[in-house]
Amino acid sequence: MSNKTYDILKWIAALVLPALATLVIALAGIWGLPYGEAVGATITAVDAFLGTVLGISSKNYQAGTDETNAGE
Template sequence: MISNNKTYNIIKWAVLTALPALSAFIGVIGKAYGWEGTDLAIISLNAFTVFLGTLAGVSAAKYNSQSKDTEENK
């Protein structure tokens, strides 16, 4: 589980904003310059983005379930 809210927000920003933008940038520039490894780089970056998104989603689900458990025990 992600240790704190700041870390979660950074990962969430990276997954939702930075990494998809980087992937699009690499795709466009790589194809424009004829880089041979462009497709592999995009696939790898997108796989990493999905991995981080899954970790963030699992962490959020665990946090939300703990919050509900705490509220029910009050």
């Protein structure tokens, strides 16, 4: 995964998806829209998955960087 892709996905996971879940739940409650909590929970689940994948990717990248620098 390129650094740019990682940064974009990290921004989405840290800011966009939590804000979107909050917006969906709030608007569903205000306007009486159906499935607001279910949609918000789904967005939150996707966000948790994305955060985990990005964390693993970051850890693997750091481990590879540490091994590369160990030979210097």
